[in-house]
Amino acid sequence: MNLYNSKYHLQDISANTFLVTGGAGFIGSNLVQYLITHGAGHVKVLDNLSNGYYSNIEEYEGLGNFEFIKGDIRDLETCKAALAGVDYVSHQAALGSVPRSITDPITTNDVNISGFLNMLTAVKDTPSVKRMVYAASSSTYGDSKALPKVEGEEGKALSPYAVTKAVNEMYADVFSKVYGCHTIGLRYFNIFGPKQNPDNPYAAVIPIFCKSFIDGVQPVINGDGKTSRDFTFVANAVQANIKSMLFERLTGHEVFNVACGGQIDLNGVIDILKQITGKDISPIYRHERAGDVKHSLASIDKIRGAIGYECEYSFKQGLELVYEWYLSNNNQKVLS
Template sequence: MFNKQLYNTRYHDIDLSEYSFLITGGAGFIGSNIVEYLLKYNAGRVRVLDNLSNGYFDNIKEFIGLSNFEFIEGDIRNLETCRKAVQGINFISHQAALGSVPRSISDPITSNDVNISGFLNMLVAARDSSELKMMVYAASSSTYGDSPILPKVEGNEGNPLSPYAVTKLVNELYSDVFSRVYSFHTIGLRYFNIFGPKQNPNNPYAAVIPIFCKNFINKTRPTINGDGNTSRDFTFIENAVQANIKAMLYSSLTSHEVMNVACGDQVSLNELVKLLQSESGNAINAIYAPERNGDVKHSKACIKKIIKKLDYFPAFKFKDGLAITLNWYKINNF
């Protein structure tokens, strides 16, 4: 039921069995991993809200039947659904969203409806709860936009480069306003290219690492958009889960905060291919295609703030996480 290579370190210091948790988008990649951590450490109640449009029931089906697990199939674009999901909940990790820059470019209206209107519904439902202690939400490194400054530091953002980036920026603006107007304080976690087990390579908007892992397993050449020097602060999933657990349990919040979730490092797409050649034993070379609209050229995070605030540490470096991820895809026949 639980991945033996993951979540062997406790990132909490309280008895989770006394508390209830809501993970929106909990059938998705990041959400289902947060669910796995909470269930492994015997959380009192773990409730998932997901409409399965972007998540996968397979990610959570093994938890069905557990006495402390509950699944609600529903959409965050419905306020009453959000209110129902929040009832009796102490901590929220809001992961439900439509990711992908290309998807937002091809369909900005749906991205807006889910990522902004849906997010606002969750904020309202959470604000009105008398039992909630903390809401954490998935923010994005895309918020840094066209700023060329590296590393990326909270408070030093550029202009958004895609509709998706706009939606994630608006999430932060709404959260800040709710903090100032209603004294409802939340934490936004700006993810930097999270990867790992349960990330589906067959999704039409799949990220680069699951696609490339599938390429190397099936001995097909990966396609790089651009010259391959594009770099990312690739962050293994357990690091993101750690950040969510510590953020939900943070007890000293007095205003809205955003924090980078990353490793503070850079890996180019060319370097990624070389590592996969080594890990897989397949000497496959990439195909190079034109760059995509809306993509940021380079990304690297400053993680000083989250280290100071949450005692976060990137327990898994990129190479170690990549090896675990590639092995997971092999075992699961992708």
């Protein structure tokens, strides 16, 4: 499945070198797919494969414009070496998941803050780099009850993961002001799509629900099912990354919401899956998880006005596509 036949950029990128950290992961590998599809001069992937899967990028090995570097962003020298000759950086390497951060806040901090600081430092010291775009998070809005979520109107963090993402934004802003290091933060709102692993112990809800329907088992919902999210198909996130990297008129540090500006609760997701699959499978309800935000809805006015981002795929379109992807890959070992 190639979602990236249409272009999100105007420039000729055949002479540019890109680094995608976490490029073997879910969003990172989709970015790599876009860049390879549209003739990027050279695409480097830096990944330690602790949370990503080599199978996501294996098809590009042997291409003259692709390079895989197995390494960890927690090592500064590895970051510096990977950035040699790079023009643009998409920093996707991170440890996601609120529950994981509650279980293991130390590792989440090491990767998401220390690793991020290493990348900022390496970018600062690499003259060829024009811009770094990094994965921020809607979790930064914390306990704010306001809907929709608007950049600049954040609440208090509700998890160690949210703390790390808020600190990333502060560091990026300081590096922009102190060193002139140009970065753009993308606050992802519940991204889902192909290459997202449903078997990871900290898997997101959409792949888990899809796998449940494929297997014919009842999906588990934490809470009453009225928890709502601005679920965002991965191609929309790729569009935001590409436009943020290559839009020349952006200056200084900026943070943008990346979402669809819509809202659906978990019960609604189940109802749409019933329509897509023709299977009448009802969920099992359990206790809500600690640290989870009850409702989330993004304003996308800022990113639309700044770089011309538009939500190309609606939630239902994305869910249909990703269910088809999981169904077609159900009997194959696609993530290993």
